[in-house]
Amino acid sequence: MSEAKKPKKMAIIVHSGSLDKLYPVFMLSSTGAAMDVETHLFFTFWGLMALKKGGLDKAGLPGLMTIATGMMKGKIRDAKVPTLTELLKMCRQMGNVKIYACSTTMEIMGVRKEDLIPEVDDIVGAASFLNIALDADVQLFI
């Protein structure tokens, strides 16, 4: 890795709190971290609920598919794919994945800072995310 190379940047708005959407978020983040991509995750609405303590373990499939959540988790385990919590841990170990909680969602949903997992780096608003996203090479809304 040449020192002169500026790291690439990825910004993701994590709006969904369901298992099937959180997987791509954490797959891309962990892989991005491994590829020296500085990754910024902005959790809002249902996504923010996943940042509550135990939230990632509770995430299930959306709507009518909820009943199939256990089966899906079994398939994920059988395929030797890490859990969301394990992927989050790997992201943190890599050190270049930042996690932000949306302050307005917290207000609306009555979520306090102490309700959130300690991996949250900061509580921010839309302007902070835009500042990062405007300068990012990849921007996604999941």
Added chain:
Amino acid sequence: MSADVELDAKGLRCPMPIMKATKAIKEMKPGQTLRVQATDPGSKRDFEGWARNGGHALLSVEEANGVYTYTIKKG
């Protein structure tokens, strides 16, 4: 030719082979070689992109009986 570091990622799915390779290569010195064995068919394109992005050289890719062997030189 033997590699400086060997990594067995067989049976693991995306993104684990790449994650483990990253961890391994961080501990290595530039010029050293890493050999990774994986069974995830997606890993072929993944290792090509990962090596290119990280400035490493993918020296060889071999496939035999569903096992992919990648030899990477740290850049």
